[in-house]
Amino acid sequence: MEEQHDQQPKPNNIKASDTDPFLLNYTPSDLRTASEFLATWLPFLSRDLCTRCTQSLSDRIQSIAPGEAPAPQNDSPIDQNDAEDNCDAHSLGSWKDGAEVNPSVETPTQRVCWADMAQEDDELGEEENNNNGVNVAAGDSNYASDLGKVVAEKPTLPREQREFIRFMSVRRKKDFICFERVNGKLVNILEGLELHTGIFSAAEQKRIVTYVASLQEMGKRGELKERTFSAPQKWMRGKGRQTIQFGCCYNYAVDRDGNPPGILPHSMVDPVPDLFKVIIRRLIKWHILPPTCVPDSCIVNIYEEGDCIPPHIDNHDFVRPFCTVSFLSECNIVFGSNLKIVGPGEFDGSIAIPLPMGSVLVLNGNGADVAKHCVPAVPTRRISITFRRMDVSKRPFGYVPEPDLQGIQPLAYEVDQEKKSSGHRPNRHVKRNRDRRGGGRNDAMGFAARNDRFSEHRDSNLNSPRSGNRWSRKPVS
Template identity: 65%
Template structure:
């Protein structure tokens, strides 16, 4: 398909509204308001490439801080991808998360909790992990002998899209995730993600826009304010934030108190040596490859912002 065909077609295709909450993202085909003759000139695979080429990607984040006596870009390795999910797809994912939250309330999910104070509700899939050293002295990281529910089917569909659409590399396909459900005023304190998880990893945002704060010296003060924050990055609804390099390992990050309800899903790949002893890789998450086209060839002003 030529570049001119893609340009014309990209203005003619829009996401099909959800017919049923039981549909998966892969079942939703692109369609116009009517079955135009032009639509039938392209295969489903070609239409998917059109969608991929319309994804907006920002990779040039810059924030210089002195770290160990040297000036470094603490945001090196961070990427923000938007237009990955249609409004109907986002609605489907949110509804699925709400169903999971209800199961968690009924005790039907193994690893779900709501911390005291201004935290957020969280559900873990694929592995259990401690955010910090426990009262029993168990260090932060993956709990290899704790069992947890496997990745939900819809989440595996999301993972496949993230890899196929050039958001995550095929060398780091996620095998676990945590769902965070925020109510108004909830937050996440400053931290660097545990190295039991490989880089890159990503967070997908739903329901409302919020901001994430970065800083190599970021910390939470006793009065509840944050100090040492250097860069506040808005996360649009439906966006995917990828963390790698300095952005994942040098800069701490936190989510300040959110103004309204928010859902995020953070997808990670476990270090093989840290996997739970019972873990078996998901067969349908093996050998995923990005769609075969040169991403750089589409890096024009209307695709990278």
């Protein structure tokens, strides 16, 4: 960068994007994206550089964006000592502004990071905005207005490239372990469980939550079909969770008409909305659910503070795998082969798994069929959407498959690369640890020690402190 000191600055009305042969190969949208990306990282790139070098780098980054002139050069003389002491300073914002800034708190002047910028305008927003004739919530003006504000004039990469970048940045945890004795055998009750994070951006989560709120209001006004919306009275802690079902009506217990638990063949609910179909397509394309198990139904759970879901195993009217997506707040889901109810909204289980906002939990294998699961009383408002595929023989009468959910194919990618990014370990690691423990002890204390050891999550970033869990675990005596 030292040679920049002796070069004369270009006139302010001449843009590098208009003259540089290298930049002429890129579209204006690509140049704006590159300029924003480099500007975001300028504090890091310019660290330890002198003021003049930092100024030159800043001006060059500003000159990339088409239609914008670089900031005027400061022609005042700079003392060498000042340059050495202030090499953090530059025209796009300093590395240290005099006070520590909490990056999680947005301010009007906070620059949007490139990752968020690439995520705001995505297929979820584009397709929902183009398909606003949703079966059950068409013409919601507030929702449409919110969409317009979120996606307005954001510089983006080509859609396919943007989607692939996001897809490859998804974090996948597939090695949950919790051993319990089931029918006399030591079994990993979490085998088949997967947690995928980074699936939905903040803007997408906002769209989905806003849309769910509009569905909830329609349900309260009686504008949805017979069994789509349910709002039981909150007569005690843990009771009163509101639900919205699409595709089929699932009966949780024997109802007043004598119908057993399962899919009700004659009950009418609304079809899956277009926005939720976009979510389903992403679940398949991003290798979260297999293309052989495309969901054709879903249930929205709306929790207020203190609401819960009691211990259960999902009915086999729905095939495996299925998944649940979390919004608004993080909470724990508790697993165990023998979950116990301790009190209203409180359960005793073997292991609790935190569900971050925007994450997708996939239940399959032992995680779906051996272990029961429950959601203890949530500390704050939460929304979840569970996507499931009906057994063909259990579909309600008159059901017609959705044409736009047929033939969805996953994105192609290198499996080895996914394994490296996810930190997936082969199962032989489990066997090796079991051998070291000298398995075969049947006494209660031996089982407890083994269970405690194998219940640890390997990914500490997905854990929350045990003290924050709204569940109890009684010691083995």
